[in-house]
Amino acid sequence: MDPLMEHHVQTTRRRFFGDVGLRMGGVALGMLMGERGTRLLGAEAQGAATGPQMDRVHPPLPGLPHFAPKAKSVIYLHMNGGPTQLDTWDYKPGLKEYFDKNLPDSVRMGQRLSTMTSGQDRFPVAPSRFPFRQHGKCGTWVSDVLPHTAKIVDDIAVVRSVHTNAINHDPACTFVMTGSEVPGKASIGSWLAYGLGSESNDLPAFVVFTPSFPSTGNGQALFSRMWGSGFLPTRFNGVALRGAGDPVLYIKNPPGVSSTDRRTMLDALNDLNRRHLGRYGDPEIHTRIAQYEMAFRMQTSVPDLTDLSGESAATLEMYGADVKRPGSFTHAAILARRLVERGVRVVQLLHRGWDQHDNIPTALKNQCLDTDQACAALVTDLKQRGLLDSTLVVWGGEFGRTVYSQGRLTADNYGRDHHPRNFSMWMAGGGIRGGMVYGATDDFSYNIVENPVHVNDLNATILHCLGIDHRRFTFKNQGLDQRLTGVEEASVVRALLG
Numbered sequence: 001m002d003p004l005m006e007h008h009v010q011t012t013r014r015r016f017f018g019d020v021g022l023r024m025g026g027v028a029l030g031m032l033m034g035e036r037g038t039r040l041l042g043a044e045a046q047g048a049a050t051g052p053q054m055d056r057v058h059p060p061l062p063g064l065p066h067f068a069p070k071a072k073s074v075i076y077l078h079m080n081g082g083p084t085q086l087d088t089w090d091y092k093p094g095l096k097e098y099f100d101k102n103l104p105d106s107v108r109m110g111q112r113l114s115t116m117t118s119g120q121d122r123f124p125v126a127p128s129r130f131p132f133r134q135h136g137k138c139g140t141w142v143s144d145v146l147p148h149t150a151k152i153v154d155d156i157a158v159v160r161s162v163h164t165n166a167i168n169h170d171p172a173c174t175f176v177m178t179g180s181e182v183p184g185k186a187s188i189g190s191w192l193a194y195g196l197g198s199e200s201n202d203l204p205a206f207v208v209f210t211p212s213f214p215s216t217g218n219g220q221a222l223f224s225r226m227w228g229s230g231f232l233p234t235r236f237n238g239v240a241l242r243g244a245g246d247p248v249l250y251i252k253n254p255p256g257v258s259s260t261d262r263r264t265m266l267d268a269l270n271d272l273n274r275r276h277l278g279r280y281g282d283p284e285i286h287t288r289i290a291q292y293e294m295a296f297r298m299q300t301s302v303p304d305l306t307d308l309s310g311e312s313a314a315t316l317e318m319y320g321a322d323v324k325r326p327g328s329f330t331h332a333a334i335l336a337r338r339l340v341e342r343g344v345r346v347v348q349l350l351h352r353g354w355d356q357h358d359n360i361p362t363a364l365k366n367q368c369l370d371t372d373q374a375c376a377a378l379v380t381d382l383k384q385r386g387l388l389d390s391t392l393v394v395w396g397g398e399f400g401r402t403v404y405s406q407g408r409l410t411a412d413n414y415g416r417d418h419h420p421r422n423f424s425m426w427m428a429g430g431g432i433r434g435g436m437v438y439g440a441t442d443d444f445s446y447n448i449v450e451n452p453v454h455v456n457d458l459n460a461t462i463l464h465c466l467g468i469d470h471r472r473f474t475f476k477n478q479g480l481d482q483r484l485t486g487v488e489e490a491s492v493v494r495a496l497l498g
Contacts, residue, residue, distance in 0.1 A: 065467025070431025161439020217353020243327025
């Protein structure tokens with residue numbers, strides 16, 4: 001229900017009981033909040049609870065998951081800006097014959113272009129400058145720009161036929177994360193935190209990292225709606241951990257304030273908030289109580305999370321030289337593993353700089369140098385610890401890039417424009433069948449010719465891996481049963497399931 005509507009409903013009900021002299025607002029509030037609300041009102045309420053579900057700070061919704069899940073958690077590696085599929089995963093050796101020739105009209109078929117190339121006189125085909133080789137037992141073709149990920153292809157499923165509705169970054173990023181180009185919808189991480197909660201009592205259910213990126217990258221802006229709760233209660237927002245200084249602002253108590261003092265102050269503040277909640281029924285007060293309590297718990301859990309002294313030398317070496325540099329993608333990757341190890345439901349890494357309209361030979365190489373080893377290490381690390389079967393790892397951007405060059409094409413340099421018609425993503429673990437390639441594009445990687453996968457099909461598949469039927473997972477808002485996968489038909493890609 002919409003929070004404002006819920007507020008009005010609760011207030012009207014209490015006034016009714018008050019007018020007839022019963023003064024049972026507290027009883028009505030308790031019935032409306034149910035067991036879920038009581039569990040989040042602090043240590044006192046938790047102490048009165050019984051049973052394993054009653055002890056969880058982030059409990060699931062009643063009836064969820066809908067069926068036995070393969071995955072318990074998700075790590076979403078979002079390469080913001082639109083990685084070029086032609087230079088990474090979609091091998092097109094025949095393009096060498098078309099170098100600098102115009103893309104045939106029969107291939108483009110009058111499809112829309114962005115304003116950055118719509119005024120070009122010609123559309124010269126730009127073959128990839130990076131060699132491709134087959135890897136693993138599965139023989140998947142991978143560009144030399146991804147040497148570390150190439151070593152784990154037997155554990156991942158590459159989807160070459162993803163497509164989206166949006167052609168510009170902001171709506172495309174909003175779409176891939178929320179299932180809609182329209183701002184205000186809930187992100188996939190918030191949906192999962194809302195529906196499934198978390199097994200961790202000392203960390204948020206949904207954690208976000210926005211690591212640094214190479215200076216050669218074209219860094220598109222990141223918007224909080226990509227990890228926002230939208231119309232869901234705000235306690236399901238992703239919590240962004242900082243890459244510099246303390247991971248969370250004011251995580252340490254000020255001088256002279258002990259943990260006991262902080263607990264006493266928090267208990268008093270929670271008591272005031274509970275009274276306020278009982279009087280006005282505003283569900284955002286409930287969120288405030290839960291967030292204060294979680295902030296107190298994170299004062300202990302976050303320093304432990306970020307302390308890598310217990311990691312073996314072999315593990316740190318596997319991730320790479322930047323593993324101990326806060327703010328780097330590599331540091332975020334190992335923290336992602338440590339978070340799911342501690343029961344966090346969703347971890348999202350958003351790496352910027354993949355918007356390569358020019359200088360692909362240099363810029364793409366630098367982006368991959370910054371992320372490739374860490375991505376492969378993350379999957380390998382999860383597998384070695386027995387966590388990959390229960391952790392779904394997703395890698396991809398918001399759209400792909402064009403086969404034709406934006407601007408001037410030379411033998412040594414080229415750029416590519418936005419291309420929503422098809423792009424590549426990969427998934428690993430959590431019920432996904434490894435060592436496979438799904439979907440195919442034409443000889444120019446411009447149109448899908450086999451097994452198209454819409455962004456919402458992909459999101460339906462992610463939900464399925466976590467035991468959720470996307471058609472039944474809804475939230476009433478503005479008179480509509482909202483879904484992550486939207487109102488149009490979306491289907492689970494069952495061929496990807498192991």
